[in-house]
Amino acid sequence: MLKNIFKNIGPGPLIAAAFIGPGTVTVCTLAGANFGYALLWAMVLSIIATVVLQGMSARLGLISQKGLSEIIRDEIKTPFIKIFAITLILSAIVIGNAAYEAGNITGGVLGLETLITNPTFQLGNFSIKGFNVLIGFLAITLLYIGNYKVLEKVLVSMVILMSLAFIITVFIIKPDIYSILKGMFIPSIPSQSLLTIMALIGTTVVPYNLFLHASLVKEKWQNPNDLKLVNKDTFIAVVLGGIVSMCIIISATFITTENVTNASDLAIGLEPLFGSFAKYFLAIGLFAAGITSAITAPLAAAYVACGCLGWKAHLKNKQFKMVWMFIIIMGVLFSSLGIKPITVIQFAQIANGMLLPLIAGFLIWVVNKKTILGEFKNNLFQNIFAFIILGISILLSLVTLNNVLKLNIF
Structure with missing residues (x-):
């Protein structure tokens, strides 16, 4: 039975x-x-937007049997626009993920540190943190195996573990169901919440996932008749991901400590109310969230780089391995040595801010081309949703650029 599920x-x-x-x-x-x-509705909106965009990306990957970056390279004919698009994509996804990888590894470490002290090793003038290296090593090992089925099973298992951890925490808390439903379906914008709303949308509707999804779908399925399976897989997974995110929001409403600044405060803050029991589930969830992102971010960067540069995008390809290995090593170094590549992260945020509406717009254009998708191109209903989401992505990009460049527009 478990075999059929996988x-x-x-x-x-x-x-x-x-x-x-x-x-x-x-x-x-x-x-x-x-x-x-009060902001649960923003997560509901994010889930809808993600289902629509990821659904289009997955359909494109299945029918065309190409990654999104490959299609961009093939379909944009004007040299200047093509060079600009490829440069922006490489900057946002490859350089950006190298900077963000430190945060992914640190997130996994936070989960472990909630339960165990992180061992530190001295190498000359540098202090190397053991858990950071361990997570990097696990990520490298899984990707180096180069077997999609193995990678899929490990990551799916981690997602199930993460989901159960956060969902069980909510059951322990026993929140008010009416208040949750009100927050989900009656939008409100409390004072000083606008940036948090945009952050909730921005952290769910992720540009690199659009590239990753198209590439992974063609690894899994090759027959257009599998479109129903693809759509079902996308819908269930994204909705489940959204439920997990909402469980984290719900859990955080019970935090009793002040000055909450990061994810580890969620576990520590709940301890006075629920003892160490909830803390263990949250620690497992944090660890799983960190390690899965520490694997998928380098994987996405490798698919993007290979597609943009015309290399073979395959798990066993040398150039493919070089890209993801570079991303992970940079993440381990930045997180373990305490280096904060602020300039690189700001640059990546700007690039990602510009990239999301451009990729969303390009995606809408491509999935409406009969020459690429034939009978599987967008219908009117899908286009209405797509253009609404394009508008949201433009607003999100403006907020991102405003925050990074301190323009004080909002």
Whole structure:
């Protein structure tokens, strides 16, 4: 039975694993701690947007049997626009993920540190943190095996573990169901909550997931008749990911400590109310969130780089391995040595801020081309949703650029 379950599961849970990283856990924690259930509607909106965009990306990967970056390189004919698009994509995804990988590894470490002291080793003038290296080593080992089925099973297992951890924590808490439903379906914007709302959307609707999904779908399925399986896989996984995110928000509303700043405060803050029991589940969830993102981010960067540069995008390809290995090593170094690549992260945020509406727009254009998708191109209903989400992505990008560049527009 377990074998059949894994057989029918596709890349969807890997996409959910990618967007429920340490950044998502932190943002959801802050949303719940500062605004209670009031911003749950923003997560519902994010889930809808993610289902629509990831659904289009997955369909494109299945029907075209190409990654999104490959299609961009093939379909944009004007040399200047093509060079600009490829440069922006490489900057946002490859350089960006190298900077963000430190946060992914640190997130996994936070989960372990909630339970065990992180061992430190002295190498000359440098202090190397043991857990950081361990998570990096696990990520490298899984990707180096180069077997999609093995990778899929490990990540799906981690997603299930993470989901259970956060969902069980909510059952322990026993929140008010009416208040949750009100927060989910009656939008409100409390004072000083706008940036948190945009952060909730931004941490769920992730540009690199659009590239990752198209590439992973063609690894799993090759027959257009499998489209129903692809859509089902995407819908269930993204909705489950959204439920997990909402569980984190709900859990955070019960935090009793003040000055909540990061994800580890969620576990520590709940301890006075629920003892160490809830703390263990949260620690497992944090660890799983960190390690899954620490694997999917380098994987996405490798698919993007290979697609943009015309290399063979395959798990066993040398150039493919070089890209993801570079991302993980940079993440381990930045996180273990305490280096904060602020300039690189700011640059990545700007690039990602510009990238999301451009990729969303390009995706809408491509999935409406009969020459690429034939009978599987977007219908009117899908386009209405797609253009609404394009508008949201433009607003999200403006907020991101405003925060990074301090323009004080909002």
